[in-house]
Amino acid sequence: xxKTPIAALFAVCATVPFANAGEGMYTPEQLPxxxxxxxxxxxxxxxxxxxxxxxxxxxAIVDLAGCTGSFVSDQGLVVTNHHCxxxxxxxxxxxxxxxxxxxFLAKTPAQEIPAxxxxxVYVTTDFSDVTNQVLDGTANLTGKDRFDAIERNRKSLIxxxxxxxxxxxxxxxxxxxxxxxxxxxxxxxxxRIAYSPADSIGRYGGxxxxxxxxxxxxxxxxxxxxxxxxxxxADFSEDNVPYQPPHVxxxxxxxxxxxxxxxxxxxxxxxxxxxxxxQVSYVFDWLYPNYIDLVENWxxxxxxxxxxxxxxxxxxxxxxxxxxxxxxxxxxxxxxAKRVGLVExxxxxxxxxxxxxxxxxxYANLQQSIERLDELxxxxxxxxxxxxxxxxxxxxxxxxxxxxxxxxxxxQEKPDAEREFGYQDRDRTQREQQMMRLDRRFxxxxxxxxxxxxxxxxxxxxxxxxxxxxxxxxxLTSSNALSLPQKLEDFYRQTQLMDVDQRLALLKASKETFDxxxxxxxxxxVALYDxxxxxxxxxxxxxxxxxxLQKDYMEAVIAWQASQGTIxxxxxxxxxxxxYGSVLGGSPxxxxxxxxxxxxxxISQKDMGSAPFNAPQKQLDLIQQKAYGPYADPVLGTVPVNxxxxxxxxxxxxxxxxxxANAELVGLLFDGTIESVNSDWDFDPRTTRSxxxxxxxxxxxxxYVDGAQNxxxxxxxxxxxx
Numbered sequence: 001x002x003k004t005p006i007a008a009l010f011a012v013c014a015t016v017p018f019a020n021a022g023e024g025m026y027t028p029e030q031l032p033x034x035x036x037x038x039x040x041x042x043x044x045x046x047x048x049x050x051x052x053x054x055x056x057x058x059x060a061i062v063d064l065a066g067c068t069g070s071f072v073s074d075q076g077l078v079v080t081n082h083h084c085x086x087x088x089x090x091x092x093x094x095x096x097x098x099x100x101x102x103x104f105l106a107k108t109p110a111q112e113i114p115a116x117x118x119x120x121v122y123v124t125t126d127f128s129d130v131t132n133q134v135l136d137g138t139a140n141l142t143g144k145d146r147f148d149a150i151e152r153n154r155k156s157l158i159x160x161x162x163x164x165x166x167x168x169x170x171x172x173x174x175x176x177x178x179x180x181x182x183x184x185x186x187x188x189x190x191x192r193i194a195y196s197p198a199d200s201i202g203r204y205g206g207x208x209x210x211x212x213x214x215x216x217x218x219x220x221x222x223x224x225x226x227x228x229x230x231x232x233x234a235d236f237s238e239d240n241v242p243y244q245p246p247h248v249x250x251x252x253x254x255x256x257x258x259x260x261x262x263x264x265x266x267x268x269x270x271x272x273x274x275x276x277x278x279q280v281s282y283v284f285d286w287l288y289p290n291y292i293d294l295v296e297n298w299x300x301x302x303x304x305x306x307x308x309x310x311x312x313x314x315x316x317x318x319x320x321x322x323x324x325x326x327x328x329x330x331x332x333x334x335x336x337a338k339r340v341g342l343v344e345x346x347x348x349x350x351x352x353x354x355x356x357x358x359x360x361x362x363y364a365n366l367q368q369s370i371e372r373l374d375e376l377x378x379x380x381x382x383x384x385x386x387x388x389x390x391x392x393x394x395x396x397x398x399x400x401x402x403x404x405x406x407x408x409x410x411x412q413e414k415p416d417a418e419r420e421f422g423y424q425d426r427d428r429t430q431r432e433q434q435m436m437r438l439d440r441r442f443x444x445x446x447x448x449x450x451x452x453x454x455x456x457x458x459x460x461x462x463x464x465x466x467x468x469x470x471x472x473x474x475x476l477t478s479s480n481a482l483s484l485p486q487k488l489e490d491f492y493r494q495t496q497l498m499d500v501d502q503r504l505a506l507l508k509a510s511k512e513t514f515d516x517x518x519x520x521x522x523x524x525x526v527a528l529y530d531x532x533x534x535x536x537x538x539x540x541x542x543x544x545x546x547x548x549l550q551k552d553y554m555e556a557v558i559a560w561q562a563s564q565g566t567i568x569x570x571x572x573x574x575x576x577x578x579x580y581g582s583v584l585g586g587s588p589x590x591x592x593x594x595x596x597x598x599x600x601x602x603i604s605q606k607d608m609g610s611a612p613f614n615a616p617q618k619q620l621d622l623i624q625q626k627a628y629g630p631y632a633d634p635v636l637g638t639v640p641v642n643x644x645x646x647x648x649x650x651x652x653x654x655x656x657x658x659x660x661a662n663a664e665l666v667g668l669l670f671d672g673t674i675e676s677v678n679s680d681w682d683f684d685p686r687t688t689r690s691x692x693x694x695x696x697x698x699x700x701x702x703x704y705v706d707g708a709q710n711x712x713x714x715x716x717x718x719x720x721x722x
Contacts, residue, residue, distance in 0.1 A: 023648050023683040024569045025268055025577040027174070028058055029127075033567055041580055042261030044661035050265075053124045053576055057663040059247035061265045061576060061656075062225075063122035063185065068266035069223065070657040070665065072251055073714040075109075076225040076243035077194060078121060080655035081670045081693075082202030085221035087318045089196050091116035091440045095311045103198035105708055112192035112224055114236050116440070117433035119191040121225040122168060123245065124576065126184035130157055130171060134180040138548075144537060147544030150177075155417055155424075157182055162426060166233040174570040175558070176274065176550035183575065188243055189429075190226035190236045195708050197221070197701060198616065204603065206612025207324040211332060211674040214598045215642045215691055216606060219670040220698045222711060249657060251695055252664040254719025255634055256583060256643070258596040263580035264647050264669050264690070266656025268572035271680045274557055277346045278374050280681060282381035284337045287388075288330050294392060294457070295327045301453050305446040312443040319441065329677050336678035345682065353560045363559050369552035376546050383542070387535060390467045393458035394528075396451035397442050398497045402525035403532070404431070405506045406514045410529070413511060428507070435503040444492050452488055473527035491520040572650055581646040588675040588687045597633070597640045597694070619705050629704060630721045631696040640694040643667065647690045650680050658692045664718060667692035 024034075028051050031038065035047040052058060060071045067084035071077065086100070092113055093099045106112040134153045138146050154171040161169035161184050168187040171180050196202065201218040209215055225243040228234035272279065302320055306312035337343065357367050394400065408431060411423035421427075458466070459476060471477070474487065496502040496519055506513070506522075514522055558568045569577075585596040600623045606613050607620060631639045649656070649669055658667040672679070675687040699717065702708040 023685065024567075025271065025572050025579050025648055025650075026569050028053055028576060028578055030567065030569060031578060038580060041582070042661050043263070043580070044261075045663050049663070050578060053127045054246075056247040057249060057657075057659065058265060058576060058578075059124070060245065060249045061267075063124070063267045063574075063576075064223075064655065065120055065122065066269070066652065066654075068653065068655040068657070069121065070655075071225075071245040071248045072665065073711075073716075074244055074248055075714055076227075076245065077711065077714055078223040078225055079657075079665075079668065079698075080221060080223065081668055082196060082217075082219045082221045083321070083670065084655045085115070085193060085196050085223060086202070086321070088115035088119055088191075088193055088223075089221075090314065090318045091437065092193070093314055095309065095314055098314065099196065100199050100314070100317060103196060103201070103706065104193055105195045105706055106193070107710055109194075109224065109242065112194050115191040115193055115223060117436045118430060119223075120168075121188040121191055121223065121243075122185040123188065124183060124185050125167065126182075128182050129179065130182045131178075131180045133157060134171060141544070142548065143544045144541040145544065146548060147540045150544075150547065151421070152417070154180070155421070158426075159417065168426075172573050172575055174573065174575075175554040175568070176571075177547045178551045178554045179570075181575070186233060188225045188227060188233050190234060190240050192224050192226060194222040194224045195702075195706070195711055197706060200611070200614050200616055201619070201701060201705070203321075203612060204615060205606070207321070207328065208612060210325055211328055211671060211677065213594050213644065213673050213689070213691065214602060215671070216598050216603045217642060217670070217693065218697060218701050219693050220668055248716070249659075249663075249665045250716045250718045251699070252660060252662075252666045252719045253631060253696055253699055253717055253721075254660075254664075254666075256640070256660065256666050256694070256696075257635060258583050258585060260583045261580070261661045262583055262645050262647065262666065263578055263659050264645075264649060264653065264656045265576065265578050265659065266649075266653045266669065267574050268577055268650045268656075269574050269652030271572040271650050273571055273681065273683065274554065275346070275681065276374055276377055276553075277343060277350055278377040278381060280346045281343050282377075282384070284334060284343060286381075286385060288334050290388065291330055292327065292334075295323055295330070297453060297457075298450065299323050299327065301449050302446055305449040306443060312446055315441050315443055316446060328674075332674045332677040333680075336675065337681075340678065340682070340684065342678060342682055353556065356560050356563065357556060360559075360563075363556055366552045366556045369549045370556065373546065373549040373553055376542060376549065380539075380542050380546070383538065386465060389458045389461045389465050390470060392454045393470060395454045396521075397438065397447050398492070398495060398521045399451070399524060401435070401438065401497055401503065402519070402521040403528070404434070405503065405509075406511075406522065406525040406529060408507060409509055409511045409514055431507055432504060435507060436500060438503070439498075439500055442498075444498065448488055448492050452484065455484060455488075467531060469528055469531040473524050491524075495519050495521050497521055572652065574652055579648040581648070583643055584646045584689070585644055586646075586687070586689055588673065588689075594644060594673070594689065597636060597643045599636055599638045600628070600641060600697075600700075601638060602641065616705065619701075622704055627704060629700060631700040633696070639697055639700050641697045643692050643694055644673070644689045645692060646685065646688060648679065648683060648688065649690045653690075665695055667694050668698075 031047055031050045038047045062069045069078040069080035072079050089099045138149045141149055157171050158169045167184055169184050171182050173180055197218050204217045226240040227243045302316050306316050357363050408423050411419040416425050514526055561568045583596050585594045587593050603615050604623050607615050628639050633640050653669050656669040657665050658669055660666045669690050669692050671691040673689045676689055679688045
């Protein structure tokens, strides 16, 4: 952004290492290495405080498996984004009792309702390096043998860790498999909805405003975490009590100005900052363009099969929101990649690193590994292209359910340690919850229409992109496509998988039960299994080779960046990260100016009286009356709604705590601008902006619009003018 002329900046970007000023999703343990930079940026607390996942403030940040939350009271109150809790709100909604439209507020803990099955709050209790244990015995292995050995070692570490009841453990890879960490988390299973504003606040602007600025969205909601009377994780029970976290964030109502220091702590999903040109080209030149047409059709099919206001539409609201989000993001990424020449820039960076390696004897031998890595990545891209339409042809939720159930039965015949991740004893409860969720997010008419359309797309592909096992099992040929509607009608008429009791029973069934089944979806799952297994083994063999070489590649990247005075950080992998910067507007392109804050009055100016610009009348009246209470900003003269920062973020950061220099909550990160979506691949400080909901707007909505006084009294609110 910063004040560098654009042409000059592009010239510099061609040869700079992967890290730029303002860039970095750092692991907490890396923060002491950038203590000087943090202090210069404005951090007031001791940077050493931030390096421990179990101390304050990081100990207050929790993983919601796809989103981030934060404890804001000593009674287990967790704040996150509205769109993170929306799936649970949808699960509890119906056309007659629509919490999505009306919002939900429990005035007492007794009124709180269970979140959707499979909702968890994960509290990190331990973190350790286990690289040597994971890579033990793999030095001379290649291909699938190496992949399997690493998986065995990871499973062994996880099994030992999870002997401590009530905990979930994972061993994620960092730096492409150069390092592995064991993360131990308290798994809180009783999660309830305490408060979620209506969509007219929490989704104000809807898909139209998604990824856009200016923004006026109250994207916040509250869960509460419960444990048994003994303080240990437990399934839902009326006897359970609120969890008392060791660390809680204070919520700031103090003024926040452009230029102020902020940092975000959260669990970003994945980035591809170190992807090779082969991967970048595959994604932007082939994968994303194919997905755009597919997802546009997908959305249209759901909308036409589930009319607005129907029970089916309520069931698919969260699904539609996800698809629309993906579509807009993907289009933005393609546009951004063309605008900045992403593929070409990645090639130039690779060339710069190769030249450095050639001149550096200590690392010159790594170039051969990197070249082989590129060959394998190209092979993987070609295989993905061949399998793409086969994957899409299986989009029926009932077929996916049947395949999951059958694979679970097959894996049960092995010792637990030899089963695939996701199909071990530790996963049974989550699989049960998956089966229970289906009824509230499934409609046979919609599912059948989607499956029909996707099979028709598959049938239009060249023969080499087709899979014989699928064609044979369904009797598919281009000439008999006219009989497809009747075939699928028979599938849905004859199946028993729409019965939750049948699904749960099959989760306990033997492989023989599936082999003998007459259920059409089960029969198709059984018929496809060997083909799926062969594809899976082929992928593992490639991944095993890639893992060995990726480690060498990342060693080269880290050394190259160090030679230029920058610290490499690992790509996001759903583990806790910290990024810092400042509240900052911007100008992503000529003539377009982004102010740092939006205001209450912008809601009234946008409002059209119909979704997605349909703020509650009570809110509009309060804005007209200028009933700001103590939450007006002294500079803006009104209540701020959303604000921009130059922080580095991605998916999974949703709900992440935005903290000020004193580690107090000043907002929640919930989105990025459309110009920022390429930052998963290539951080650009000129255009990357994250969007946050201001804590003062959250407090104003809670106090003046929805009357959530009970929750306000729980929280430690600081900086509030008297």
